[in-house]
Amino acid sequence: MTDWQQQYASGATPWDKGSPAPALVEYLQENPISGRVLVPGCGTGQDVRALAKGGAEAVTGLDIAPLAVERARHFLADTPRTEVLAGDLFLEAHRPLLAGQYDMVWEHTCYCAIPPSRRAEYVDAVAAVLKPGGHLLGVFYINPWDEDEDQTQGPPFGTGIEALREMLGVHFTLIKGWRPTVAYPGREGREWCGLFQKPG
Ligand SMILES: C[S@@+](CC[C@H](N)C(=O)[O-])C[C@H]1O[C@@H](n2cnc3c(N)ncnc32)[C@H](O)[C@@H]1O
Numbered sequence: 367m368t369d370w371q372q373q374y375a376s377g378a379t380p381w382d383k384g385s386p387a388p389a390l391v392e393y394l395q396e397n398p399i400s401g402r403v404l405v406p407g408c409g410t411g412q413d414v415r416a417l418a419k420g421g422a423e424a425v426t427g428l429d430i431a432p433l434a435v436e437r438a439r440h441f442l443a444d445t446p447r448t449e450v451l452a453g454d455l456f457l458e459a460h461r462p463l464l465a466g467q468y469d470m471v472w473e474h475t476c477y478c479a480i481p482p483s484r485r486a487e488y489v490d491a492v493a494a495v496l497k498p499g500g501h502l503l504g505v506f507y508i509n510p511w512d513e514d515e516d517q518t519q520g521p522p523f524g525t526g527i528e529a530l531r532e533m534l535g536v537h538f539t540l541i542k543g544w545r546p547t548v549a550y551p552g553r554e555g556r557e558w559c560g561l562f563q564k565p566g
Contacts, residue, residue: 368479368521374433381522382409386416387474389505389546389559394420401469404428404495406455407476411438411448417472418448428464430454456484459491468495473504477530478522485525485533493537499566502538505546506530508558527558538562 373379390413398421405414408427417425427442427450429435435452442448451458455476458464471492480488492502508530510522517524525533531540541561549557 367481370429370431370479371433374431374437379409381475383550384412386412387505388548388550389557390416390472390474392546392548393503393559399470402426402467403470403472404464404468405472405474406459406492407474407479408438408450409434409475411441411450413472413474414438414448414450415442415445418445422470423447424449426451426464426468428453428455428458455491456487459494464495466495466497468500469497470501470503471496473502473506475507475522477504478507478510478520478524480521480523482520482523482525486536489534489537493564496564498564500564501541502534502560502562502564504562505557505559507553507556509556530558530560534560534562538564 394416400421401423403417403422403425405425405427408414408429411427414425414427424447427438432452435450438450442450477488507522507524508527509524511517511524539562541563543560546557546559
């Protein structure tokens with residue numbers, strides 16, 4: 367199991383690019399958002415800020431690593447309508463503070479960070495925090511490894527698009543899926559975006 371706090375403490379955070387997910391920036395340019403948004407595994411808060419600036423009524427970041435939470439709170443200190451909570455998505459999603467409170471969940475490198483054996487729990491957790499009719503919007507890391515590399519290593523853990531759709535299909539309907547035209551350097555062609563909806 368990954369010790370996320372230790373990753374932040376030792377500076378082993380290759381995912382932390384110092385800018386929001388390019389696919390999110392691209393989406394927000396065309397699609398203003400509204401309502402309350404949860405960002406599970408928010409890291410140091412870049413996407414939280416982009417979502418708040420993109421029109422969300424309120425954005426909550428959640429992360430299991432206290433150091434990430436501390437850094438995100440510092441980063442977001444001057445960004446209105448944002449908050450960052452410390453906690454485990456698998457537990458917090460089912461507690462009253464989060465359960466049923468959100469119009470949207472933004473997914474970016476949380477799904478690929480958790481062990482594949484817990485993916486069904488992740489999907490349950492995301493469904494639990496959303497209101498009826500709420501949306502899951504995400505950029506999913508499909509194939510983080512080259513063909514000659516061990517595909518089972520991780521995190522990040524890759525997933526096929528069909529497998530992802532099947533997993534999410536337990537609680538959600540796919541509204542739209544697409545390949546982002548922009549990515550962090552090195553992630554080009556390795557991501558897939560999906561907009562899913564929880565039944566109303
Ligand atoms: C690969 S990092 C990505 C962080 C951020 N999304 C980004 O792209 O910069 C995965 C993040 O998920 C957090 N995380 C892992 N498991 C978690 C859980 N069960 N609940 C909440 N956060 C979790 C880690 O602490 C880490 O910050």
